[in-house]
Amino acid sequence: MSDYAIQQIVNGLSLGSLYALVAIGFSLIYGVIRLVNFAHGDLMMVGAFATFGLIATDHVPWVVLPLLVLVAGFLSGGLVERLAFRSIRGAPMITGFIVTLSVSVALQNLGLILLGAQPRNFSFPAVFRERVALGGIDVAIIDLTIPAVTLLCAVLLTVFVKTTRMGIAMRAVSENTLAARLMGISINRVVLLVFGIGGALAALAGLFWGGKFGQIDPLMGFVPGLKAFVATIIGGVGSLPGAILGGYILGFAEVAFVGFLPAAYAGYRDAFVFGLLILILLVRPSGLFGSTEEERA
């Protein structure tokens, strides 16, 4: 395999991880309350600016920072649910579209008011930009860190959902809300938890996004949010492994489009990404992992 190809694989893994982190929350939220949350990507922006602010204080050690960002994302996700989405729970899907899009626009504008439209440079520690030799090629440390941390998050989340009392409750609510209530499960608490987890992972993606690309701005979350939506649909909405796999498929596809097609086409990467979505849905209408019963929403 050529060095160029290996480099592209690392890029794909790293970009795919970012999409996967956002897609997990997207999929969890849809799975539990059948809400397509267009504001989800904007929590990535919130996480990026939380990181930016924490770096600016100059007092937060680098080991603690991601943990604080996770907490910030958890709280933001929970807050958005409590303020905007709780009151429309169970409303028709079209109401969900409108409200989540409104929240997305509101978050972006809040960002513009508070932070200004000017992109900010992200002063991530230099060590992450350093490159290490990997099988004859140089790879940026950040591009290795991102997939490693994403994998860790995916494993922890899977263990949580499979084995803990609240994790099992989450799956129960996702399958049958009425029966879950009869078990004494508080639906509000489960939904809040799901939004918190989704927000935390999106915020972490925001931290990594800034670290990888070096620049952040208040509108940065929307397009990656849409792509995470695409990743979720590719994988099959509501499926956790599906969301992760969808994220990586998308990451690899995007890197491949940019890396292997003539440079003149690189600007159309998003067209290719959404074209891929259409293609996959033509062949498998409920995604790669989705079951047809998911469609009951």
Place this chain on the structure above:
Amino acid sequence: MLTVEGLQVTRGRTRVLTDLTLEVGAGEIAALIGSNGAGKTTTLMALSGLLPIAQGTATLRLDGQTFDLTRADPAKLVRAGLVHCPEGRQIFTRLTIEENLRLGAFLNRDEARVRALMDEIYALFPVLRERRHEAAGGLSGGEQMMLAIGRALMGEPRLLLLDEPSLGLAPQVTERIFDTLRDLNAERGVTLLLVEQNAMMALDIAHRGFVIREGRVELAGSGRDLLEDPHVMGAYLGLSA
């Protein structure tokens, strides 16, 4: 144990329960019978906190404590000892059998106790133990009913509301389920409020029966009396008087 007076419940624009009054004593099996749409399922849903109660009173008295059922959420009622096993079983088909049972004791944080309860359920329904790590959706109808009852028992009910346990089951399986219910009542002292389409079987095991019509109790009496009542026989047991 359970006292319901003048209960009124509206679903959508329809007043399903117009004026429902009934009483269930501790340790009894009570059966609610009546034709489709009479309000049987609505009664259970209102009592377990799934539907808002427009008017009337519903009280649960247990060990000297009194619980108002008109303004309580299901979690509080489960804690008090009122567990509802809903119509159509409503097991979690994508979860394993063991996970279903674990959720029946969701509010119980004592893992050792949960384990012990689970072993009791497995002793009661050995087929559930054999397949405990399989998805519950793969169980047959009768096994799903056993799981639904087992899951309800995990909540250690003092009053168990059961909606149509015979629904869609073969006659022998239904008999087996009813035997289990009778044993639960006799041996563990679980009070049962049973809604049934199969009125004859229900009245056969019931100490007390209520015939519901258009959202109110039309006729009440001991299970035996109702079984022998010519009007009930004609209208609900499919036998001509």
